[in-house]
Amino acid sequence: MSSADELASAAAAGDAERVAQLLQDGAAVDAVNRFGRTPLQVMMMGSTAVARLLLDHGANPEVQDSTGSSPLHDAAREGFLETVQLLCSFQANPHVRDMWNRRPIDLATEKGHREVMAFLQSL
Known part of the structure; x- marks a missing residue:
């Protein structure tokens, strides 16, 4: 390997x-x-x-896959607030969009992760 x-x-x-x-x-x-x-x-x-x-x-922290999804998109979608905060502290762009024009906050909103939403809105 x-x-x-x-x-x-x-x-x-x-x-x-x-x-x-x-x-x-x-x-x-x-x-x-x-x-x-x-x-x-x-x-x-x-x-x-x-x-x-x-x-x-x-x-x-801003690496994107073939769909434009970044680690910040993934963490926001899954509701991992500490990971979202950490990625942002290392300059991950909270406004980056994937190929469907979704930002990390859009995914957090879609999944109902209110703490993640509030944090991303505060940036």
């Missing part, structure tokens, strides 16, 4: 200890896995520890 796949797998599992070890061993923080996604895109969204590790090591 490539280091990019290992890092993405550890991020997806929310394994902060393994993510930290792989980054310490030199894994590229924004390397894409065999599915063309970065660790930040596949991370366990509720794992702020993993998100912080990746962002502290220079992960791009």
Whole structure:
């Protein structure tokens, strides 16, 4: 398994200890896995520890997939307020739109995540 796949797998599992070890061993923080996604895109969204590790090591918080969805879109859609706040603190654009012209706040609103909505409205 490539280091990019290992890092993405550890991020997806929310394994902060393994993510930290792989980054310490030199894994590229924004390397894409065999599915063309970065660790930040596949991370366990509720794992702020993993998100912080990746962002502290220079992960791009504005990376978008083929649909224009960013990690901020994903965190807002799932209602992970701490992850949304963390991504924004690392300069993720709260006004970015996906291919359906939806912003992260639109997805939070659609799913009824009021705390996320309120935070994004305050920006």
